[in-house]
Amino acid sequence: MSRLAILGGSPRFSSELPVGQLYFPSWDRYEAAMRGIFERRFYTNQGPLTNALEEKLRAFFGVKHVIVVANATLGLIMAAKALNLQGKVIVPAFTFIASVQSLTWAGIDPVFCDVDIETHGLHPASVNRLIDGEVSGILATNLWGGACAIEELQKIALERGVKLYFDSAHGFGVEAFGRRLGGFGELEVFSFHATKILSATEGGCICTDDDNIAARLRNMRSSYGAGPPVDVPLTSNARMSEAQAAIALMSLEDFETNVENNRLQSAAYSRTIAGIPGVSLVRVDAASKSNFQYVVCRLDEDTFGMSRDQLLIALKCENVNVRRYFYPGVHRSIPYSEAFSQCNTFLPNTDKLCTELFQLPVGAMVDVDIAAAIGELIGDISEHAGEIRGRLSR
Numbered sequence: 016m017s018r019l020a021i022l023g024g025s026p027r028f029s030s031e032l033p034v035g036q037l038y039f040p041s042w043d044r045y046e047a048a049m050r051g052i053f054e055r056r057f058y059t060n061q062g063p064l065t066n067a068l069e070e071k072l073r074a075f076f077g078v079k080h081v082i083v084v085a086n087a088t089l090g091l092i093m094a095a096k097a098l099n100l101q102g103k104v105i106v107p108a109f110t111f112i113a114s115v116q117s118l119t120w121a122g123i124d125p126v127f128c129d130v131d132i133e134t135h136g137l138h139p140a141s142v143n144r145l146i147d148g149e150v151s152g153i154l155a156t157n158l159w160g161g162a163c164a165i166e167e168l169q170k171i172a173l174e175r176g177v178k179l180y181f182d183s184a185h186g187f188g189v190e191a192f193g194r195r196l197g198g199f200g201e202l203e204v205f206s207f208h209a210t211k212i213l214s215a216t217e218g219g220c221i222c223t224d225d226d227n228i229a230a231r232l233r234n235m236r237s238s239y240g241a242g243p244p245v246d247v248p249l250t251s252n253a254r255m256s257e258a259q260a261a262i263a264l265m266s267l268e269d270f271e272t273n274v275e276n277n278r279l280q281s282a283a284y285s286r287t288i289a290g291i292p293g294v295s296l297v298r299v300d301a302a303s304k305s306n307f308q309y310v311v312c313r314l315d316e317d318t319f320g321m322s323r324d325q326l327l328i329a330l331k332c333e334n335v336n337v338r339r340y341f342y343p344g345v346h347r348s349i350p351y352s353e354a355f356s357q358c359n360t361f362l363p364n365t366d367k368l369c370t371e372l373f374q375l376p377v378g379a380m381v382d383v384d385i386a387a388a389i390g391e392l393i394g395d396i397s398e399h400a401g402e403i404r405g406r407l408s409r
């Protein structure tokens with residue numbers, strides 16, 4: 016075993032290993048796609064590639080409408096407006112801040128709800144307790160290539176007369192409760208950011224089976240060509256360009272291959288991490304099929320011998336970038352922290368997950384051998400936990 020970099024050895028990896036999919040098609044395929052855009056002289060405003068992408072995604076998701084957008088954040092803001100939400104919406108604080116910011120941009124007050132310690136999605140009984148006359152909706156998240164308690168949340172939303180929709184930014188291609196994500200609730204929003212399993216470099220889409228919601232979303236997506244008048248006075252620019260759609264179409268062609276590569280990497284992590292006390296891979300049990308978009312681990316500080324953040328420093332010295340995801344919880348982030356500290360709400364599961372979880376490199380820049388080597392490295396670090404703690408406290 017070579018000496019750990021944090022203890023004076025050389026880094027195990029010569030260049031930095033990133034977190035996130037970072038899909039790149041071959042140069043030849045990219046060049047052919049861009050040549051087509053140049054020949055057609057059509058950059059944006061629902062060109063042939065954007066329309067083809069929507070068509071293919073409609074078939075993929077098995078839903079009536081797919082509205083591609085510039086990114087999922089804009090998609091979430093548009094969703095809140097298209098659903099005509101008012102007052103308050105229940106949302107987890109254990110999520111990427113964009114979920115909550117989308118409500119703020121739409122003029123809605125977020126009501127933070129704790130998550131289930133297993134699914135990491137909204138805890139249904141807590142949601143039910145929080146619904147009052149001012150709550151008009153529930154924004155639930157499907158994280159890590161898994162799913163939250165979708166069916167229970169649907170039952171609650173129906174019984175209590177509030178609208179349920181999903182931030183499924185991590186959920187492309189995931190199957191749960193007998194079908195593919197995309198058709199649950201009023202609508203679902205997906206991200207096609209470069210780090211995601213389906214990449215448009217930047218991008219996303221909204222899926223819905225509701226004609227009226229779809230018409231409102233299309234109207235909001237573009238100030239041009241908004242189509243037949245609908246009762247939405249708002250328009251914006253969340254258009255996806257042809258260049259983004261070209262990458263997304265190639266990424267869609269390679270989707271199953273990329274999922275399989277991620278699955279193998281995840282299995283290599285699982286094998287090598289299995290015997291290390293205090294570390295475990297987060298399982299995404301509620302999904303019958305995952306996209307293996309993320310490899311998320313949980314660290315128990317007492318058993319492992321050092322904190323999650325100390326482990327991250329040791330890995331960074333080896334050129335392994337590991338992300339605290341999500342950290343801090345949105346309830347502890349500006350602009351929400353002050354109001355949250357004054358209300359009498361506690362989010363124990365959220366706070367626990369925010370200090371215990373980390374995300375390992377996976378995707379196009381990683382392979383099975385690299386994943387196994389990182390897993391073994393974590394084992395080496397655990398064996399030197401005392402020495403490393405001493406070094407970090409100096």
Ligand SMILES: Cc1ncc(COP(=O)(O)O)c(C=O)c1O
Pocket residue numbers: 086087088089110111113114156182184185205206207208218219
């Ligand atoms: C849970 C969640 N929601 C929303 C987003 C925002 O997606 P985008 O970057 O496409 O705006 C992300 C991005 O990582 C996310 O993780």
